[in-house]
Amino acid sequence: MMGEIIHLNVNGLKCKSSPNFHKKNDIISSILENVNSTWIFNLQETHLHHESENPNFFELYKHLYHFIRTNANTTDPAAGIILCVKNLWRYLAKK
Numbered sequence: 486m487m488g489e490i491i492h493l494n495v496n497g498l499k500c501k502s503s504p505n506f507h508k509k510n511d512i513i514s515s516i517l518e519n520v521n522s523t524w525i526f527n528l529q530e531t532h533l534h535h536e537s538e539n540p541n542f543f544e545l546y547k548h549l550y551h552f553i554r555t556n557a558n559t560t561d562p563a564a565g566i567i568l569c570v571k572n573l574w575r576y577l578a579k580k
Contacts, residue, residue, distance in 0.1 A: 490525045491516060496563075497532040498540050510542070517546045517569065524571045526550075531565035532557050540567075548572070 493516075495509050516522050533540075534557050543552050550569040557565040 489523050490527060491523045492527045492529060494529045496530050498528070499532060499538055510540075513540075513542055514545075517542060517550060520549075524573075526569040528567040528569070529565075530563050531567055532563055533565045533567075534558070534562070 493512070495513075497503065498509065500506060513528070516526055531554070533554070536554075536556070539552075539554075546569075550571055553568040553570065555564070555566045557563065
């Protein structure tokens with residue numbers, strides 16, 4: 486799987502009362518934890534509006550990935566993207 490780009494439409498990451506909230510987080514975590522996973526992981530439709538709404542996995546996996554995000558806004562509240570890019574220096578240092 487290494488080298489592929491994974492896209493996942495999460496349809497919201499902040500509604501903890503959603504029946505799929507924990508399943509979404511489990512799927513995201515399983516991809517980020519897998520060292521043989523993709524270099525780039527794209528999460529679409531996060532519905533996050535503010536920088537303060539960073540998901541928990543930002544802190545958990547910051548040693549493995551860089552996180553780049555765009556926010557949803559009032560004209561498109563379903564928008565928002567989080568791009569997870571693997572920290573390449575860890576792999577280049579081993580070569």
